[in-house]
Amino acid sequence: MAVYTEVSDEALAAFLAEYDLGALVAFRGIAEGVENSNFSLRTTAGDFILTLYEKRVDPAELPWFLGLMEHLAQRGIVCPLPVRGRDGSPLRHLCGRHAAITTFLPGVWPRRVRVEHCGPVGEALAALHLAGADYRPTRRNALGPGGWLPLLDRARARADEVQPGLARELDAALEATLGAWPAGLPEGHIHADLFPDNVFFLEGRLSGLIDFYFAATDILTYDLAVCLNAWCFEPDFAFNVTKARAMLSAYAATRALSAEERAALPVLCRGAAIRFLLTRLYDWLNTPPGAMVTRKDPLEYLRRLRFHLVARDEHAYGL
Amino acid sequence: MAVYTEVSDEALAAFLAEYDLGALVAFRGIAEGVENSNFSLRTTAGDFILTLYEKRVDPAELPWFLGLMEHLAQRGIVCPLPVRGRDGSPLRHLCGRHAAITTFLPGVWPRRVRVEHCGPVGEALAALHLAGADYRPTRRNALGPGGWLPLLDRARARADEVQPGLARELDAALEATLGAWPAGLPEGHIHADLFPDNVFFLEGRLSGLIDFYFAATDILTYDLAVCLNAWCFEPDFAFNVTKARAMLSAYAATRALSAEERAALPVLCRGAAIRFLLTRLYDWLNTPPGAMVTRKDPLEYLRRLRFHLVARDEHAYGL
Numbered sequence: 001m002a003v004y005t006e007v008s009d010e011a012l013a014a015f016l017a018e019y020d021l022g023a024l025v026a027f028r029g030i031a032e033g034v035e036n037s038n039f040s041l042r043t044t045a046g047d048f049i050l051t052l053y054e055k056r057v058d059p060a061e062l063p064w065f066l067g068l069m070e071h072l073a074q075r076g077i078v079c080p081l082p083v084r085g086r087d088g089s090p091l092r093h094l095c096g097r098h099a100a101i102t103t104f105l106p107g108v109w110p111r112r113v114r115v116e117h118c119g120p121v122g123e124a125l126a127a128l129h130l131a132g133a134d135y136r137p138t139r140r141n142a143l144g145p146g147g148w149l150p151l152l153d154r155a156r157a158r159a160d161e162v163q164p165g166l167a168r169e170l171d172a173a174l175e176a177t178l179g180a181w182p183a184g185l186p187e188g189h190i191h192a193d194l195f196p197d198n199v200f201f202l203e204g205r206l207s208g209l210i211d212f213y214f215a216a217t218d219i220l221t222y223d224l225a226v227c228l229n230a231w232c233f234e235p236d237f238a239f240n241v242t243k244a245r246a247m248l249s250a251y252a253a254t255r256a257l258s259a260e261e262r263a264a265l266p267v268l269c270r271g272a273a274i275r276f277l278l279t280r281l282y283d284w285l286n287t288p289p290g291a292m293v294t295r296k297d298p299l300e301y302l303r304r305l306r307f308h309l310v311a312r313d314e315h316a317y318g319l
Numbered sequence: 320m321a322v323y324t325e326v327s328d329e330a331l332a333a334f335l336a337e338y339d340l341g342a343l344v345a346f347r348g349i350a351e352g353v354e355n356s357n358f359s360l361r362t363t364a365g366d367f368i369l370t371l372y373e374k375r376v377d378p379a380e381l382p383w384f385l386g387l388m389e390h391l392a393q394r395g396i397v398c399p400l401p402v403r404g405r406d407g408s409p410l411r412h413l414c415g416r417h418a419a420i421t422t423f424l425p426g427v428w429p430r431r432v433r434v435e436h437c438g439p440v441g442e443a444l445a446a447l448h449l450a451g452a453d454y455r456p457t458r459r460n461a462l463g464p465g466g467w468l469p470l471l472d473r474a475r476a477r478a479d480e481v482q483p484g485l486a487r488e489l490d491a492a493l494e495a496t497l498g499a500w501p502a503g504l505p506e507g508h509i510h511a512d513l514f515p516d517n518v519f520f521l522e523g524r525l526s527g528l529i530d531f532y533f534a535a536t537d538i539l540t541y542d543l544a545v546c547l548n549a550w551c552f553e554p555d556f557a558f559n560v561t562k563a564r565a566m567l568s569a570y571a572a573t574r575a576l577s578a579e580e581r582a583a584l585p586v587l588c589r590g591a592a593i594r595f596l597l598t599r600l601y602d603w604l605n606t607p608p609g610a611m612v613t614r615k616d617p618l619e620y621l622r623r624l625r626f627h628l629v630a631r632d633e634h635a636y637g638l
Binding site: 007008026104106107108 | 343345425521
C-alpha cells in the first residue's frame with residue numbers, strides 16, 4: 001500500500017505551476033506499489049501519475065531511471081513517459097521528497113496469470129532489452145549476485161525464526177549459485193522486477209510496463225529468469241512449463257537466445273529466486289509490526305528455489 | 320488504506336458485462352477510505368468508482384445508502400450517483416462482496432483546512448439536509464447517543480492503557496452529555512462523517528461530497544457538530560472560532576438554525592467528540608498490530624471533548 005506522504009493542496013498547486021499541464025481536476029492516492037507514494041493526477045491536460053520517491057530509491061539514481069523510461073518510450077516501449085516541467089527537468093521536489101510526473105497508462109494488471117499473458121510478457125521483455133541497447137548510462141545492479149551475500153549476512157542470524165534450517169539451506173544454495181554464475185553472457189538494461197502488478201493488459205493485449213525503479217545494467221537473460229519466477233509458478237508453487245514455454249519462445253522470437261543463454265537459465269533462475277527470497281526475508285525480519293506494508297512471505301521463493309535447484313537443464317523450462 | 324479485496328480480471332470483466340458501461344480501460348486500487356475497498360475504474364463510457372463493501376457495512380442497509388445518494392444527486396447535491404446495471408439494480412456481487420459502481424467526482428480533498436473551506440462545507444451540509452427531507456426511508460444512527468454507552472462498555476476495561484484515568488473521564492463526560500441530550504430538535508438524514516477527506520474542492524469551490532456509509536436519520540444540527548469537530552480545530556487542537564463562524568453562518572444562510580438548535584450546539588459537539596473518541600478507542604484497542612490500517616489516535620478527540628465541556632454556550636462557537 002503506497003501513500004507514505006500526504007501532499008497538501010497548496011503544495012500540489014505550487015508544484016503543478018511548474019508544469020504546462022493546465023489546471024488540477026482530481027488527485028487520489030493509489031493503493032499499489034510498495035516503494036514510493038503514487039497518486040493518480042488528472043489535470044485539464046489529461047491523466048498522469050505523480051510519484052514521490054521514498055526511502056529505498058537513491059535520489060542520485062533518479063535521473064538514470066527517468067532517462068531510461070524516456071529513452072524506452074521514445075523507442076516505442078509503452079512505459080510511463082516522464083513529463084518535463086517548464087524548466088525542462090522531469091525531476092523536482094514536493095513535500096521534502098524528490099518527485100516526478102509521468103504519463104498515465106491504460107490497462108489492468110492480471111490478478112490471475114493465464115498462459116495467454118506469458119507470451120506477450122516475453123515479447124515485451126525482449127523488446128525492452130533491444131530498445132535499451134543504445135541508452136548509454138549504466139547502473140550497477142545493487143540487488144544482483146554481488147549483493148546477495150551481504151543481504152544474507154544481515155538476515156542469517158534470525159533466518160531460522162522464519163523456518164528452521166533456512167540459514168543453512170540459503171548458505172548452500174547461494175554458494176552453489178554464485179559458484180556457477182555465468183560470465184560473458186550479453187548484458188544490457190534490465191527491468192529486474194517485471195512482476196504481474198507491473199504489466200498492464202487491455203482487451204487481452206499487453207498495454208504497458210511500469211515501475212522501472214529496480215532497473216539496472218546486468219545479464220539480459222537474468223531478467224527473463226525473474227519473469228519465469230514471477231509468472232510461471234502456480235499458487236501451489238507447481239511450475240507451469242506451458243507458461244514458461246510461451247514466455248521463452250515469444251522472447252526468443254524477438255531477441256534470439258544463444259545456446260549459452262539457454263544453458264544458463266537454471267542457474268539464472270536460482271539467482272532470481274534467491275534475490276527475491278533474500279529481500280523478502282530481510283523485510284520480513286525488519287518490518288515493524290505496525291507498518292502499513294504487506295509483508296510478503298519469503299518462503300514462497302524458497303519453494304521456487306528448490307524447483308530450480310533440481311532443474312537439470314534448460315529443458316526443465318520448456319526449451 | 321483501503322484495498323482489502325483483490326478483484327481478478329476475469330471477475331471484473333464478468334461484473335462489467337452486467338452494466339452498459341462499454342469496455343474496461345483502467346482499474347486501480349485507491350489508497351483512501353478505511354471501511355471498504357475502492358477502485359478507480361475507467362471504461363470507454365467514462366470514469367467511475369467501484370466499491371466493494373467490507374465488514375462494517377451491513378448489506379441489508381446498502382439499498383438505503385445507495386437510495387439516499389441517488390435521491391440527493393437527483394436534487395443537485397454533488398455526490399456519487401450509483402450506476403444501475405442492465406437489470407436496473409445498482410447493487411450486485413463481486414468476489415464474494417456486495418459491490419456498486421458510482422460516478423467519479425472531480426476534485427481534491429483539502430489536506431490542510433483553511434477558513435475558506437469552512438463556509439462551503441456549512442452551505443453544502445445545509446443543502447444536503449434540505450435535499451434529504453423528502454427521502455422517506457429512515458436509518459437509525461447506530462453510532463448515535465444510544466450506541467455510545469455500549470461502545471464504552473466494550474472499551475472501558477482497557478481504556479486506561481491508552482491514557483490513565485481515561486475510563487473515568489469518559490464515564491463522567493458521557494453521563495453529563497447523555498443527561499443533557501436535547502429532545503425535539505429537527506431531525507432528518509445526516510451525513511454523520513463529513514470530514515475533510517470526504518469533501519472535494521476544485522479551484523477553490525466545493526466540488527463534491529463522498530462516503531455516505533455512516534449516513535443516518537438523526538438530529539440535523541448534530542451533523543453540524545460533527546463538522547465543527549472535524550474542520551474547526553487546528554493541528555494543536557486550538558479551536559478556530561473564525562472557521563466555526565464561517566461554517567455556521569453559511570449553514571444558517573441556507574437552512575435557518577432555530578434558537579433551540581443554536582443553544583444545543585455545545586452538547587451536540589460534546590456528543591460528536593465522544594462518538595469519534597469511542598470508535599477510535601475501540602479500534603485502537605482492537606486493531607491487530609499487523610493490520611494494514613492506520614490507527615487514528617483517540618486522544619485527539621479527548622482534546623476536542625475537553626474544549627466542548629467548558630464551552631459555556633453557543634457563543635463559544637462564534638454564534
